Amino acid sequence: MNDPLPPLRAVIAAHDLNAKKSLGQNFLFDLNLTRRIARAAGAEDGGTFYEVGPGPGGLTRALLAEGADKVIAVERDRRCLPALDEIAEAYRGRLDVLSGDAMTMDEAELLPRGARIAANLPYNVGTALLIKWLTAPQWPPVWASATLMFQREVAERLVAKPGSEQYGRISVLAQWRCTAKILFDVNRNAFVPPPSVTSSIVRLEPRPEPLAPARLEDLKRITAAAFGQRRKMLRQSLKSLAPDAEARILAAGLDPTARPEDLRIQDFALLSRAFFR
Ligand code: SAM
Numbered sequence: 001m002n003d004p005l006p007p008l009r010a011v012i013a014a015h016d017l018n019a020k021k022s023l024g025q026n027f028l029f030d031l032n033l034t035r036r037i038a039r040a041a042g043a044e045d046g047g048t049f050y051e052v053g054p055g056p057g058g059l060t061r062a063l064l065a066e067g068a069d070k071v072i073a074v075e076r077d078r079r080c081l082p083a084l085d086e087i088a089e090a091y092r093g094r095l096d097v098l099s100g101d102a103m104t105m106d107e108a109e110l111l112p113r114g115a116r117i118a119a120n121l122p123y124n125v126g127t128a129l130l131i132k133w134l135t136a137p138q139w140p141p142v143w144a145s146a147t148l149m150f151q152r153e154v155a156e157r158l159v160a161k162p163g164s165e166q167y168g169r170i171s172v173l174a175q176w177r178c179t180a181k182i183l184f185d186v187n188r189n190a191f192v193p194p195p196s197v198t199s200s201i202v203r204l205e206p207r208p209e210p211l212a213p214a215r216l217e218d219l220k221r222i223t224a225a226a227f228g229q230r231r232k233m234l235r236q237s238l239k240s241l242a243p244d245a246e247a248r249i250l251a252a253g254l255d256p257t258a259r260p261e262d263l264r265i266q267d268f269a270l271l272s273r274a275f276f277r
Contacts, residue, residue, distance in 0.1 A: 003031060003065045004090050011056050015083045019193055023077050024122025026191035027055050033190055034062035040183050040201055041118035041147035043068045048115040050143065052102040052129065053122050055080050057087045063118060064091045071095050072110065074102045102129055108142050117146035123195065126150055127170070130158075134173050135216060139206070146204045147183070155182050155200035167261050168230070169223040176211050176219065176265050178204040212269035218276040222268055226260035233257045234271075241275050248274040 005011070008029045019025035028034050037059060043049065043066035054060040054073040057080075063071050064087070071094065075084065078099055088095040098105070103125060121129060126148070133146065150158070153166075159180045160166035174180050183201045188194040221241065229237040235256035238245040249256040252274035254267055263271075 001065050001067075003061050005057075005061060005087060007031075008056055008058050011083050011086070015056070015079065017056050017079055017083065020077070022124075024053075024124040024126070025055060025077070026120075026123070026193060026195050028058045028120060028190060029192055030190055031058065031062060033186065034058045035066055036184075037120070037147065037149070037201060038062035038066040038068070038118065040203065041116055042145065043118070048072065048112055050074075050107065050111055050115050050117045050119075052117070052119040054084055054097070055120075056083045059118065059120055060084065060087055060095065064094055069094065072098070072115070074098045074100055074105055076101050103132065107133070108136070108138060111142050113142050114144045115142065117143050117148065119146075120149040123151060127154060131170070131173070134177055135220070139177060139210065140208055141206055143206070145206075146178075148202050148204070149186065149199050150202055151195070152185060152198040152200045155202045158202055158204070162264050163261060165261075169227045172223050172265050172268050173219070174204065176214070176269070178206050180204050210269075212266040214269035214272045215276070218272035219268060222272045222275060223260075226263075226268070226271075230260050233259060234263075238271070238275070245275075 019027055043063045046067050046069045048070040049063050049068045051060055051071055051073040054075050060071055060073055075097060081097065081099060084097045088097060156166045157168055157170050158174045159182055160171040181203050183203050186199040188198055225241050226234060226237050233256065234249050235246040242248055246256045252270040
């Protein structure tokens with residue numbers, strides 16, 4: 001359907017929403033782009049969407065116009081609430097806005113099962129939020145997919161494969177529990193104000209079962225120790241976890257002289273079992 005609301009530039013001017021760096025505010029004004037992101041998130045299929053940081057509402061409007069039945073949005077900046085109220089008015093009953101910090105929200109309580117996450121995340125909390133979602137106690141989580149804007153460099157780390165420079169702890173945690181894919185890049189000039197780097201839209205889908213059996217806490221410890229000293233061989237970097245690290249690495253069927261970027265996600269799961277069980 002057509003978006004019934006005034007252009008975003010007019011909304012921003014009417015509500016005096018100058019972007020604040022401290023809140024990671026880089027707004028999208030181009031409704032063609034926000035509609036493309038909404039379609040990538042699957043808005044045309046209807047259902048409930050969870051948006052973090054709607055700001056003046058560019059992506060929110062796109063999700064609703066493309067067909068989302070419901071958008072639940074959490075915004076920290078109270079200055080944006082009047083603009084979001086106007087959207088709620090235009091799309092009666094389809095937008096719920098919560099004023100608060102997404103880091104403290106309990107998605108399992110807030111969202112119906114199968115809800116999809118779609119967000120142009122604030123750069124300063126984007127990674128922390130994703131880690132919070134990836135390390136939820138219950139798996140599979142309540143959300144069915146997450147279509148998220150990240151800095152290109154962060155997106156590359158999420159999808160990185162073993163052997164690459166970008167492969168690290170967040171690649172392992174993300175791909176252990178989810179499939180991760182970069183869908184497309186977004187030029188920095190699409191944002192107001194433009195950030196210093198290119199951004200990418202990433203899609204994460206929870207795996208019904210993690211890629212290999214391991215306890216989350218053990219995997220977090222192993223990857224922290226291994227990638228904390230990524231230039232060192234495992235027999236050295238994992239010594240802090242157990243004095244007989246070399247024997248445990250061998251017991252897991254792995255090479256103690258390997259470096260963390262050589263290991264597959266399954267190998268980290270094997271290591272976590274060899275060290276903590
Ligand atoms: N969705 C809008 C768009 O695409 O134009 C704005 C995106 S802007 C990159 C990030 C938004 O997240 C801002 O509106 C900011 O106020 C909000 N925000 C920042 N930290 C937040 C937090 N902890 N919880 C909820 N919203 C937050």
